[in-house]
Amino acid sequence: MDLQSIKNRFNIIGNAPALNHALNTAVQVAATDLTVLIVGESGVGKEVFSQIIHALSARKHNPFIAVNCGAIPEGTIDSELFGHEKGSFTGAVDSRKGYFETVSGGTIFLDEIGEMPIGTQARLLRVLETGEFIRVGSSKVQKTDVRVIAATNRELLEFTQKGRFREDLYYRLSTVPIRVPSLRDRKEDVSLLFRKFVVDFAERYKTTPVQLDEEAKAILINHPWQGNVRELKNIAEQISVLSNTNLINASTLQGFLPDQSKFSRMPVLAGQNQGGEFANEREILYKLFFDMKKDVTELKKMFVEILQNPSLAGAAANFTRESILQDFTGHEVDNNPQHFIAPTSNTTTAQPVLLQDNDMHQHEEIEESLNIIDKEKELILKALKKHKGKRRDASLDLGISERTLYRKLKEYDIED
Numbered sequence: 001m002d003l004q005s006i007k008n009r010f011n012i013i014g015n016a017p018a019l020n021h022a023l024n025t026a027v028q029v030a031a032t033d034l035t036v037l038i039v040g041e042s043g044v045g046k047e048v049f050s051q052i053i054h055a056l057s058a059r060k061h062n063p064f065i066a067v068n069c070g071a072i073p074e075g076t077i078d079s080e081l082f083g084h085e086k087g088s089f090t091g092a093v094d095s096r097k098g099y100f101e102t103v104s105g106g107t108i109f110l111d112e113i114g115e116m117p118i119g120t121q122a123r124l125l126r127v128l129e130t131g132e133f134i135r136v137g138s139s140k141v142q143k144t145d146v147r148v149i150a151a152t153n154r155e156l157l158e159f160t161q162k163g164r165f166r167e168d169l170y171y172r173l174s175t176v177p178i179r180v181p182s183l184r185d186r187k188e189d190v191s192l193l194f195r196k197f198v199v200d201f202a203e204r205y206k207t208t209p210v211q212l213d214e215e216a217k218a219i220l221i222n223h224p225w226q227g228n229v230r231e232l233k234n235i236a237e238q239i240s241v242l243s244n245t246n247l248i249n250a251s252t253l254q255g256f257l258p259d260q261s262k263f264s265r266m267p268v269l270a271g272q273n274q275g276g277e278f279a280n281e282r283e284i285l286y287k288l289f290f291d292m293k294k295d296v297t298e299l300k301k302m303f304v305e306i307l308q309n310p311s312l313a314g315a316a317a318n319f320t321r322e323s324i325l326q327d328f329t330g331h332e333v334d335n336n337p338q339h340f341i342a343p344t345s346n347t348t349t350a351q352p353v354l355l356q357d358n359d360m361h362q363h364e365e366i367e368e369s370l371n372i373i374d375k376e377k378e379l380i381l382k383a384l385k386k387h388k389g390k391r392r393d394a395s396l397d398l399g400i401s402e403r404t405l406y407r408k409l410k411e412y413d414i415e416d
Contacts, residue, residue, distance in 0.1 A: 001027070001056070010048055010055075013193050016186030022049065022178050029176045030056035035128060037113075037173045038151040040180030043230030046151040049178060050109040053149055062106035065099055070115035070403065077120050079136050088137020100133055100144045107147045113173065114154035114165060124148075125169045148173070183225040183232060190221045193229060197236035208246050210239055215250040223257060377412045380405070384414075 003023055006012070012023070029036055030053045038046045047066055054064045072080050079089075083098030099108055110116070116124070127133050128148060132141050150173045159165035183190060194212070202209040212220060225231055238256050239248060379398060387393035395405040408414075 003027070006052065006056075010052055012045075012048065013196050014186055014189030015192075016181060016189050018179075018181035018185055019189070022180050023052070025176070025178050026052050027056060029053065029178075031058070033057075033147055035147070035173055035175045036149045036178060037156075037176070038149065038178045038180060039156075040151075040153065041182045041228055042153045043228035044180045044182055045229055046153075046180055047109065047111065049180060050107070050149045050151065054107040054109075054147075057107070057147070059106050059147060063103045064107045064109070065103050066109040066111060067099060068111045070112035074117045074407070077117065078123065081120065082123060082133045082135055084136035085138045088135075092137070095135075098133075098135065100127060100146055101142065103146055104144045105146075107149060110148060110150045112152060113150040114152040114156055114159055118164075118166065121166045121169050125166065125172060128169075128172050183228045187221050190223075190225075190232065191217060193232055194220060194236055197233050198240050201237050201240035205241060207240065210243055210246050210248050212248050212253065213250070216248050216253040219250055219253055219257075373412075376408070377414070380408055380412070380414060 003020060006023060006027065007014075012019075026036075026049050036050075036053060038049050040046050050066065051064070054060060067081070069077065078084075079092075079096065079098065081098050081100055083096050083101055084092050086092055086095045110124075123133060127144065127146070131143055131145060133144060134141055156165050156170050156174075160167040160170050183193075191212075195209075198209045201207075227234070235256055239253075242256075243252065245252070380394070383394040383397050384391075387397065391405055391409075392402055395402040398405065400408075
């Protein structure tokens with residue numbers, strides 16, 4: 001089957017070289033039983049590639065099932081995949097077959113494989129290597145004949161270095177890797193996709209398809225498309241339904257595109273790309289707390305120098321004030337004394353306090369707790385209190401997923 005026929009059959013729009021290469025790889029590997037790892041950002045259409053591989057394989061008449069590993073709670077994913085015996089856990093009133101048992105002879109697509117717990121990864125590795133699995137609560141080894149296609153929007157090799165993904169499983173899954181390009185890497189396809197979407201929506205809503213002028217088309221092509229094809233489709237639907245004109249200009253289009261400044265809320269560690277993600281939210285906390293500790297150490301050093309040389313007190317005060325203002329405003333500080341409020345006559349001037357050498361030594365030994373778990377728990381409690389117990393809002397404020405917040409609440413035994 002030629003490439004264009006496959007695109008027509010699976011409704012794939014585009015002719016970018018990176019897309020064609022990914023499709024050719026999928027077609028070549030489909031006839032085998034090799035394990036495939038599909039890598040790509042969210043919204044690029046990774047599941048479509050799994051369907052292509054299954055439909056062109058010898059298993060095409062057997063079952064196909066797609067499982068989102070990130071959507072299944074950690075405590076039940078083993079039961080979902082491998083089944084369980086009656087009474088194996090609370091609520092297990094009957095025995096149940098898992099996906100690897102029910103789909104035997106067919107194909108299972110494990111989406112968001114990077115979210116799979118470590119314990120489940122060990123079970124999956126055994127299935128891939130021996131075709132054997134054990135139900136939860138059972139000691140009987142069972143056999144299955146399932147082809148596994150996995151997908152992820154993460155860099156699993158980095159996860160292996162951080163201990164969040166098994167290295168042996170990574171190399172077992174990535175027998176044949178397929179990287180689906182992002183929409184930013186196939187700009188020549190943006191206009192084709194948009195045109196296809198608006199025509200489809202016009203037919204659905206009984207309207208006339210909208211069109212873009214040249215300036216609007218240029219904006220559409222150069223938009224970063226964080227959500228890729230999924231985001232483009234949503235924008236096309238909004239414009240088709242809400243636009244008051246059939247010819248869309250640049251200003252009208254901008255009204256439908258999201259504000260990109262909202263995507264840069266969290267700090268970025270030095271040495272990382274501005275558009276990159278943190279593999280672990282604790283890295284952010286580590287960076288913040290280490291910076292805080294460094295600032296405290298600098299203040300201690302400055303305080304000791306002032307005690308040894310009181311003439312430095314004025315310069316240090318100005319330096320500290322300017323540094324604080326510049327950190328928070330991003331601008332140079334106006335040193336004109338008229339722009340600052342002078343103390344009133346009733347203000348008591350603070351007198352310097354002289355410390356003995358043993359007092360200074362004792363002060364150096366006392367440090368605030370920088371336990372990462374305590375600080376993380378404190379931030380979670382503050383976020384929950386701020387948003388009155390609403391987990392979704394709290395997770396957005398913390399910069400983590402709602403699922404991760406739920407896990408942290410259980411880990412720290414926090415009742416919101």
